[in-house]
Amino acid sequence: MRKIGIQEIEDIATGAALLGAGGGGDPYVGKLVAIGAVKECGEVTLLDPEEVPDDALIVPIAMMGAPTVLAEKAIGGQEYKKLYDMVTQFFGKKIYAFMPIEAGGVNSMLPIAAAARLGLPLVDVDGMGRAFPELQMVTFTIGGLKATPMALTDEKGNSVIFETITNKWTEELARSVTMSCGGSVSVSLFPMNGKQMKEYGVKGIVTRSQKLGEAIRTVKNAENQTPEEHFLQFTEGFRLFKGKISDVLRETRGGFNIGKVVLDGIGDYKGHTAYVEFQNENLAAVVDGKILATTPDLICLVDTETFTPVTTDALKYGKRVMVIGLKCFEMWRTASGIELVGPRYFGIDTDYIPLEERCKGGK
Amino acid sequence: MRKIGIQEIEDIATGAALLGAGGGGDPYVGKLVAIGAVKECGEVTLLDPEEVPDDALIVPIAMMGAPTVLAEKAIGGQEYKKLYDMVTQFFGKKIYAFMPIEAGGVNSMLPIAAAARLGLPLVDVDGMGRAFPELQMVTFTIGGLKATPMALTDEKGNSVIFETITNKWTEELARSVTMSCGGSVSVSLFPMNGKQMKEYGVKGIVTRSQKLGEAIRTVKNAENQTPEEHFLQFTEGFRLFKGKISDVLRETRGGFNIGKVVLDGIGDYKGHTAYVEFQNENLAAVVDGKILATTPDLICLVDTETFTPVTTDALKYGKRVMVIGLKCFEMWRTASGIELVGPRYFGIDTDYIPLEERCKGGK
Numbered sequence: 001m002r003k004i005g006i007q008e009i010e011d012i013a014t015g016a017a018l019l020g021a022g023g024g025g026d027p028y029v030g031k032l033v034a035i036g037a038v039k040e041c042g043e044v045t046l047l048d049p050e051e052v053p054d055d056a057l058i059v060p061i062a063m064m065g066a067p068t069v070l071a072e073k074a075i076g077g078q079e080y081k082k083l084y085d086m087v088t089q090f091f092g093k094k095i096y097a098f099m100p101i102e103a104g105g106v107n108s109m110l111p112i113a114a115a116a117r118l119g120l121p122l123v124d125v126d127g128m129g130r131a132f133p134e135l136q137m138v139t140f141t142i143g144g145l146k147a148t149p150m151a152l153t154d155e156k157g158n159s160v161i162f163e164t165i166t167n168k169w170t171e172e173l174a175r176s177v178t179m180s181c182g183g184s185v186s187v188s189l190f191p192m193n194g195k196q197m198k199e200y201g202v203k204g205i206v207t208r209s210q211k212l213g214e215a216i217r218t219v220k221n222a223e224n225q226t227p228e229e230h231f232l233q234f235t236e237g238f239r240l241f242k243g244k245i246s247d248v249l250r251e252t253r254g255g256f257n258i259g260k261v262v263l264d265g266i267g268d269y270k271g272h273t274a275y276v277e278f279q280n281e282n283l284a285a286v287v288d289g290k291i292l293a294t295t296p297d298l299i300c301l302v303d304t305e306t307f308t309p310v311t312t313d314a315l316k317y318g319k320r321v322m323v324i325g326l327k328c329f330e331m332w333r334t335a336s337g338i339e340l341v342g343p344r345y346f347g348i349d350t351d352y353i354p355l356e357e358r359c360k361g362g363k
Numbered sequence: 364m365r366k367i368g369i370q371e372i373e374d375i376a377t378g379a380a381l382l383g384a385g386g387g388g389d390p391y392v393g394k395l396v397a398i399g400a401v402k403e404c405g406e407v408t409l410l411d412p413e414e415v416p417d418d419a420l421i422v423p424i425a426m427m428g429a430p431t432v433l434a435e436k437a438i439g440g441q442e443y444k445k446l447y448d449m450v451t452q453f454f455g456k457k458i459y460a461f462m463p464i465e466a467g468g469v470n471s472m473l474p475i476a477a478a479a480r481l482g483l484p485l486v487d488v489d490g491m492g493r494a495f496p497e498l499q500m501v502t503f504t505i506g507g508l509k510a511t512p513m514a515l516t517d518e519k520g521n522s523v524i525f526e527t528i529t530n531k532w533t534e535e536l537a538r539s540v541t542m543s544c545g546g547s548v549s550v551s552l553f554p555m556n557g558k559q560m561k562e563y564g565v566k567g568i569v570t571r572s573q574k575l576g577e578a579i580r581t582v583k584n585a586e587n588q589t590p591e592e593h594f595l596q597f598t599e600g601f602r603l604f605k606g607k608i609s610d611v612l613r614e615t616r617g618g619f620n621i622g623k624v625v626l627d628g629i630g631d632y633k634g635h636t637a638y639v640e641f642q643n644e645n646l647a648a649v650v651d652g653k654i655l656a657t658t659p660d661l662i663c664l665v666d667t668e669t670f671t672p673v674t675t676d677a678l679k680y681g682k683r684v685m686v687i688g689l690k691c692f693e694m695w696r697t698a699s700g701i702e703l704v705g706p707r708y709f710g711i712d713t714d715y716i717p718l719e720e721r722c723k724g725g726k
Binding site for chain 2: 159176
């Protein structure tokens with residue numbers, strides 16, 4: 001158990017944005033929301049998963065929608081209380097703690113804001129260890145947990161509770177409502193007990209985000225290493241490419257931010273080209289026509305100077321970025337994990353091959 | 364208080380399909396559902412509104428979606444129980460009786476099926492006295508009642524509860540979910556108490572439907588009158604046109620059945636042309652370029668031989684129909700009624716002028 005204050009939030013936002021793998025929302029927007037709540041209501045208690053009783057009701061809080069829209073819509077302060085009331089009324093039981101469902105610039109932050117505003121602790125766990133575009137794409141789906149009852153509310157005060165026959169149906173129906181509400185909403189989903197959280201969750205993810213964020217903040221302080229070497233070391237990242245953004249193809253379709261970023265090589269990569277496809281999150285990195293990484297491994301773009309993460313909604317012509325690959329949480333590499341979030345689900349015609357195998361013998 | 368059995372259902376279905384003004388669903392589909400339930404579970408008790416206590420919880424039951432789709436989708440038997448459970452859980456109070464929300468071939472029938480299956484009475488009242496395409500278009504909206512909590516369930520077992528800031532938002536969000544569920548779903552909405560039901564409801568609508576249906580069934584038994592004269596007399600209808608369908612323009616858009624039927628005059632109307640525009644329900648009847656009737660007055664198409672109603676989803680090239688106008692429920696003719704369901708809401712650029720004034724001096 002420890003406290004999360006403003007410096008921790010700054011670092012968590014940066015680190016979580018890296019783990020967001022292009023998605024999960026703008027960390028700047030996210031941290032404003034979390035810092036605002038903590039300034040107003042006090043620091044948040046972060047619980048280690050093992051500190052949570054088996055029968056406690058644990059509720060993930062997140063924003064649903066296209067990150068592009070999310071940055072443009074106001075985030076009110078009443079949503080968490082509304083979600084809290086909906087869930088407690090449904091179960092007739094108090095919520096013990098909130099948790100994030102994914103790592104990402106916004107979705108790591110909203111649960112902190114919710115915890116601050118409701119005076120509840122936050123658990124150091126999530127359901128992805130990264131971000132994914134669809135709500136059924138969590139380790140809890142592999143564990144057989146239901147996404148519903150799912151509560152949804154918009155900043156205007158509309159609210160909806162879903163109970164569905166599959167998590168894919170939850171995604172389908174909640175996505176429709178999200179779009180009708182203007183493209184982004186606040187939700188609670190996968191309500192679970194402490195036992196389930198400990199069995200299937202990605203433990204320690206908040207702390208990992210914070211450490212990554214702290215390392216990025218201090219990346220230039222490394223001794224006997226260039227900042228890039230230091231960055232690759234502490235992230236355990238595989239360098240896939242470095243280039244200047246020469247094109248961004250992007251559209252908001254079906255409530256998702258879908259597209260492709262094209263890169264012209266710089267430095268060691270001069271004369272080479274690469275592209276990264278995304279659906280909210282980066283899905284595949286292709287260098288000179290060869291796939292170097294696919295979902296569920298993490299593909300992250302970072303600024304070549306500051307090493308701060310560049311989310312898919314912040315891609316801009318001319319920006320210089322490094323593309324790195326990070327190994328995903330081990331549960332994603334199982335058969336059910338690959339079925340749920342592997343490349344073929346997203347229409348990418350390749351088997352999943354672990355990042356470290358694809359990169360063997362490369363730069 | 365009286366009982367509704369199979370003969371009553373047959374007549375109610377026909378009469379309600381006439382009052383459906385082109386919408387409200389196929390009476391054949393509707394009566395199969397109601398008759399099936401009554402055969403299995405027994406006759407339904409119909410209550411006069413005045414027999415209902417002021418504090419009783421009264422819940423309208425309906426199908427939402429494009430009638431075209433509705434006829435093609437299976438209607439399960441579990442939906443009513445699910446809606447019942449959702450509403451009673453929400454209010455922590457038992458439902459006293461069901462009621463229809465609109466008159467129509469399907470939407471007058473489903474509440475009968477629900478009442479039979481749940482062993483509850485039905486109230487002789489609705490919220491339109493006709494059918495309208497959008498869910499906020501009920502007298503209860505004029506009375507300031509909320510459409511929510513609204514419960515929605517599909518035949519697969521997905522379910523959703525909405526609470527919204529306005530009835531227009533309920534329509535917006537529920538329509539999205541309806542489309543995602545395949546185009547038609549079962550709903551309960553505008554839950555109300557007995558006092559509200561008596562204050563704003565269209566009383567006696569089930570009985571009126573039944574009488575109209577009975578008269579259509581026996582239309583040829585009239586003495587000293589042609590069947591058509593008899594039909595126009597008992598419906599108090601204004602004859603607007605008779606013609607053969609020469610074209611039907613139709614599309615399912617935004618969850619609605621939208622289009623226009625074009626008629627070439629026959630009999631007295633030979634050499635004249637007319638068209639009727641619709642959005643699930645008929646919106647405007649135009650003869651030789653002159654508007655003869657608009658929403659909220661009822662525009663109904665009936666077979667020229669049998670006088671059975673022809674719904675918008677049953678319009679076919681070559682079919683001979685008579686177009687009649689019926690005066691709408693008086694509350695629709697108030698300023699708030701016209702704002703809610705008048706011609707301009709539907710994009711028809713004319714003021715509302717009562718049917719009987721538009722038809723003055725006509726045939």
